[in-house]
Amino acid sequence: MKLLQQPKAVLAVAFACVIAFMGIGLVDPILKPIADSLGATPSQTSLLFTSYMAIMGLAMLITSAVSSRLGVKQTLLLGLVVIIVGAGLAGLSDSIRAIVGFRAIWGLGNALFVATALAAIVSASSGSVRDAIIFYEAALGVGIAAGPLIGGVLGSISWRGPFFGVSVLMTIAFLVTFLLLPNAAARPRPSSLRDPFRALRHPGLLGVALTSLCYNFGFFTLLAYTPFPLDMSTQQVGLIFFGWGVMLAFASVILAPRLQGSFGTIPSILIALTGFALILAMMAIWTDNKTVLVVGVVAAGLFLGINNTLVTETVMNAAPVERGVASAAYSFVRFSGGAVAPWLAGYLGETINDHVPYWVGAAAVMLGVLVLIASRRYLSHLDESHELPAIPAHEIPEAPAGDTLGDTPEDAPVAAMARS
Template sequence: MTCANTWNGWRRTPSSPDAPPAARGAATTGPRDSRLNATHAPGARKAALAFIFVTVLIDVIAFGVIIPVLPHLVEQMVGGDLSTAAYWTGVFAFAFSIVQFFCTPIQGALSDRFGRRPVILLSCFGLAADFVFMALAPTLAWLFVGRLLSAATSASFSTANAYIADVVPAEQRAKSFGMIGAAFGLGFIVGPLIGGVLGDINHRLPFWFAAGLALLNFLYGLFVLPESLPRERRTARFDWKHARPMGGVRMLLEHPRIWALVAVVFIANFAHYVYPSTFVLFADAAFGWKEKQAGYVLAAVGVCSVIVNVALVGRLVKALGERRAMLLGLACGTAGFVLYGLAGAGWVFLIGLPISALWAVAGPATMALITRQVPANEQGRIQGSLGSLVSLAGIVAPALFASSFGFFIGPRTPVHLPGVAFLIAALLLATAAFVAWRFADRAQRAPGTDQDATAAGSP
């Protein structure tokens, strides 16, 4: 994967005479590719975004369905010990992130070379097959293999971000990324609710349901989802240089204007791993919540997230600007996690839900700031590189959170503190907020090098 445009203290736009042909093509919308015109026409752009919204929504529902039951299925397979289940849940998340670390930049490079649509379709079909595999897994080892397969095929989220960068003008991206956040929120309303109810019947039933959803998503994309990246805006060849995970990280280093924002993405996503690593087992240990109750709470988290993403992200970004909206979101996430960690009763935990939900403002604002600094023909690789970096966080974070949780509920702990993982996550978000406050203002003031290419395709 080649890095077409780089910054060395000066601006290089896709329409510059020394820019490579693939980048110069991004600034034109000739008749050679009708799909470029189609996805940038106002009505067609809305339709394309609706398609990608539904694609992400169905994918999130499929993932959300298994969240309330996977830790308890692991607990069942290890003999019912909660501390041992926490350890293996952390191992699962650790391995999941390692596979993603290697696979995500490859998927990003493939989407820049061959388009977003085939990568999304491959991801959906792979997930359907994987959920069937996990539904049939007879032992913990086979379930573990299933999670690795899931990690290798989960590319639709990072590719969806690149899809948005393809078709939405830079100044409107925060709102569009917010809609993807709303898809996540809505998916986590429906998914855990269904998973909790089905898991109450049988621990494996949610996996079959998730497999059906992923297959439905594949068929939906096959017949409905349009391509967003025309041929003249694709990279000339697939290059393993940036498809390698550390190559993707090096690509991020080639864009110094986004270093602070990349650090915020890394730290914030590190903190976010507290949810899949510990929440279900934490809810059981702290409040006695089983699959159904945990599903209800996760659904409430989804409701709050949808409200924030649909009703508040666009307004707050418009009123405060992207940088201040990012800071507000990180501050609210910090406060919410502190409440979670110190909650001695379930109702105290629930008070923190609407506060921590405002953290959702930070993600779209941060992503909008990053995409302003990246050329149009590098969006897929940047998103893949960010995904790889997030996976790198996921290699360490689950082990940290799960082991901390397991120790502070175990027999050797000096103090019983089930919420310790959330307190660690709060400290991390506070660190991300400081980095954003201290360094990210430079990224917002820098000229956006991909705006010209996007605007050229916009009427």
């Protein structure tokens, strides 16, 4: 897919995505400075991620309903405004509780923006669903890579700097989206708040969502806890996570499609998850060695990039429902792992030792491997056809009594839908 051949609407949303995803890594280098300045413990400081991810996950339940009523452009703009306000107020705060609260507001805005942006890029792209998702993940990778670097520079001036930086960057994203993204000619059928739960009746989508919940547990253990045992300056931490982001972007765009072409979608995800679990186990064994931690963080970006692209594509094609509904259902489940992991990692590190959070993260990722293996029979259509016809979530049939991830594929709703 050639970048310049994409419609301006896709380019506008992608640019806004780059800036939006900067917000995830922008605060990473300042976690320890915030803790030192405000007298907070690692578990208290990690609540910056917990409140952000928890509200983001819960808010995902309303994103499809909101966007189907307001329209894509208005929902994106609303999300950006909420992020601008939340980040700005966090920068003005003088207590860890206030910052945690305003990060929750930030998470609400990010939910409205991120879920809608993915659906918008997939719908408006001039290429295939696969190409659109690679393009989306490229924007994600660039944003995540740049975030820690900018956060390290601004954080070296003041821990408040990255929060104000997010507000400024999001204002730019708001203007770009407002000026370049046209209003949709028609709005989709208004969806119900119950549609994401109905979509999760589909065992393939549910399996992928639960896998991502486990994977995100390990991901946010790495992201939120590692700055504490590293105990380096904001600029050093920013550079380390910049390297992580570069590897993530490279793997998202280059490695993921090649692995998928060679081994198939599900086997490639299993390879990436297993590799990431081994990285976390390595960091658990040699937590006291900063060189190992640095190498582990950067190398993890490769496995995370592969996983991000392939899992996102899997979600878009796992169940024959509207993509906005599928994204909302999947994101609601997976961000639960991102909400719990930062606080738990900090608590385990404080009460036991620095090794335990990484062991728990590695175990969670391996649990995700087992869940995906159990549900792979419902995803066998992925490498046969990259798209399923979308049907409204409320028309998904109830699973037969006693149907579980371990039942025969003939009993699975996906089998019947794939044959139709």
